[in-house]
Amino acid sequence: MRIGIFPSASECATYAAQMLADLVASTPTAVLGVATGSTPEPTYALLRAAHAAGELSFAECEAFALDEYVGIDADHPERYRNVLLRHLVTDDATGLRAENLHTPDGNAEDPHAAALAYDRAIAERGGVDLQILGIGADGHIGFNEPGGALVSRTHVDVLTHQTRLDNARFFDGDITKVPTHCVTQGLATIMSAKKILLIATGDAKRAAVKELCEGGVSAFWPATILQMHEDVTVLVDEAAAADLALADFYRERWEN
Numbered sequence: 001m002r003i004g005i006f007p008s009a010s011e012c013a014t015y016a017a018q019m020l021a022d023l024v025a026s027t028p029t030a031v032l033g034v035a036t037g038s039t040p041e042p043t044y045a046l047l048r049a050a051h052a053a054g055e056l057s058f059a060e061c062e063a064f065a066l067d068e069y070v071g072i073d074a075d076h077p078e079r080y081r082n083v084l085l086r087h088l089v090t091d092d093a094t095g096l097r098a099e100n101l102h103t104p105d106g107n108a109e110d111p112h113a114a115a116l117a118y119d120r121a122i123a124e125r126g127g128v129d130l131q132i133l134g135i136g137a138d139g140h141i142g143f144n145e146p147g148g149a150l151v152s153r154t155h156v157d158v159l160t161h162q163t164r165l166d167n168a169r170f171f172d173g174d175i176t177k178v179p180t181h182c183v184t185q186g187l188a189t190i191m192s193a194k195k196i197l198l199i200a201t202g203d204a205k206r207a208a209v210k211e212l213c214e215g216g217v218s219a220f221w222p223a224t225i226l227q228m229h230e231d232v233t234v235l236v237d238e239a240a241a242a243d244l245a246l247a248d249f250y251r252e253r254w255e256n
């Protein structure tokens with residue numbers, strides 16, 4: 001795990017956007033793993049700016065989303081497919097084409113079968129080259145909530161009360177409007193990405209970041225499974241890094 005501690009969230013975004021730019025420069029047909037949540041938004045804004053400046057294009061890339069709500073209206077602005085279309089596709093944002101943005105089908109007649117098909121589709125494309133991740137305050141990645149299997153594949157799951165509370169801000173602050181179920185890539189699906197880039201910013205993430213980097217691997221903090229992946233970069237701002245016992249060492253290692 002490479003841990004980069006930056007003075008601010010915007011500096012995390014600059015570094016993350018550069019990693020993506022370097023990947024598509026060397027592999028224009030890269031398979032990207034894209035995340036929702038507010039954390040990657042500044043990174044997506046930088047990617048759009050780079051595309052507008054003619055410095056980068058995802059035109060030949062495919063992208064797979066981490067997760068989707070179950071039973072959300074197809075045209076709901078917070079449906080993750082619609083969120084990602086806005087950030088990466090609409091108005092030729094990054095060059096990524098709508099047909100190359102894959103998202104789990106939360107409205108399938110058989111969501112379980114759709115989840116398995118989604119997992120297979122990722123494998124058929126040769127797997128994700130670079131997976132972008134945020135992290136929930138309870139240590140979830142994608143929508144893999146505490147207490148799930150550390151070896152799960154894409155599956156239908158139930159959202160915790162905490163996650164629905166956290167996400168209520170996207171639903172007029174009303175938790176009753178937040179869906180109760182999701183389809184999410186499983187932890188083993190995420191772990192099969194070749195490279196992983198996790199961004200965590202702000203004070204609300206400090207406990208999750210502490211466990212992610214320095215806790216024991218446990219289903220109680222699902223993100224800790226990333227300690228078993230050989231190519232993970234974690235970008236945190238000072239607020240999210242506040243509880244890290246070995247922060248000075250991580251800084252030294254990052255700089256050298």
Ligand code: GLP
Binds near residue numbers: 037038134135140
């Ligand atoms: C949701 C998403 C996760 C994301 C998390 C954190 O639960 N499914 O992929 O990492 O929110 O969101 P934020 O970045 O807004 O804190």
